[in-house]
Amino acid sequence: MEQRKALDVQASGLMIVLCMIWGIQQVVLKLAGPDISPIMQIAIRSGLSALLVFPLIRLQQGVHLCSKAYLLPGIWLALLFSAEFLLVAEALRYTTASHTVVLLYTAPIFVALGLHWKLPVEKLNAVQWLGIFMAFGGIALSFIGRDQHAGQQIPQALWGDFLALLAGVMWALTTISLRLTKLADARRHRPYFISWWADFCF
Template sequence: MQRKDTMDTFGVISLTGFALLLAINQVTIKVTNEGIQPIFLAGLRSLGGAVCILAWMRFRGLSTHVAPGTARAGLLIGLLFTFEFVFLFLALDLTTVTRSSVIFYTMPVWLTLGAHLLLPGERMSVSKAVGLGLAVAGMAWAILNRGGPEGEASLLGDLFALAASICWAAIALCARASALKAVRPEMQLLWQLVISTPILLLAAPFFGPLLREPSLIHWAGLGFQIVVVVSAGFLFWLWLLSLYPAASVASFSFLSPIFGVLLGWALLGEHVGPEILVALGLVCAGLVLINRPVRYPPIPANDPRPGPPRPPA
């Protein structure tokens, strides 16, 4: 398909479906953790995902050779990916999907802040600063307000979700600021999966028994994460990113915490009180402002002065 300048019906449906898939994945991890130890589960997922992505690249005839000058960045992005999923899988073992979704999907906040500090030309606008403040306030409200049934969620689990969100943003910054920015997305994903697999599998025994009496549903959950989420889902999202403007794709990120809260309540019976709804509202409002495209004033045809830099068409 030809690259598009605006979002169409197919894009809206696809990105809404992807946001729903991410929320379903949080529920899947929560349920699968009951049968498979979280770090071992994360390692098996990376292993299966690496095999699938490698097979896909071979099928498409894409090179798997390490591009000159990318090895250090590839190792770094793989380590960040490892820590992200250590924190996320432990978070979903300790806290609820509703709380984890509100906190974890604040990733654009940390990406915006990191880009403002580290990347040239990524200065924060007033609307982004307001959005950042709202999202941080919502996240803080979710962490500090411990409403709901006692024992349903732990503070440590909430903090792990926050750490996972920051690692996710660091991965995006590394991909944009290093030599990896010239590498195909499939190769970036392969770096993350290949580096994380041995680390997670070797670390897993230190977190307790590898299996927790798994049944068919737990193995099915693992297979769903490998095939549908890590392989097909991530590649589909990367394809959408190549088809539509990045700002339009990013603007749908506010749907993931909404779907996460709804599915945690509907499928797992988790408590959704005023404290979660207030936090969710603040985070979503913040994400909308952060992802708003910058609109530049028109420049008169006879104005000799150079205008502000425009994003590439």
């Protein structure tokens, strides 16, 4: 696979905005949880997103995502994506939205480690390794001083934290799998608007 370009200011800015939007979603899921279960909220969101994205996929030229080359990797990614959402929904039942967001967004760390192991062009240098250790340290630091008034709720909160971390691993596996399969090349055939809209909806 060809080497990807380094992140520029525009790409970094877009990712920050997207992460802010995605992070707020976990808060909304938690707030609405007493009225609508998180898994139901996620199912509605994903269903509506699929309805919005499917017509755009049909409009593209020259690439058939239902062909054999794309179908099996697509099914694998769908399973990982579904597992991530299921774990997020379950995590929100036991732990706070803030913990869920922080642990879910460990995904880039696992992506960096996974691609470092699988692709020579993605090898981490010394500065990047330092960034990985700092990120792990920051996550650990954010959980120091957990509310001691929770009492007996601490074990179930830890279980929720574990599920959120596992969701981050699933998200990372989705990204790694996308990078390592033929689906990575499919993006180059799509118009920019279709790529952006699909990423925003999902």
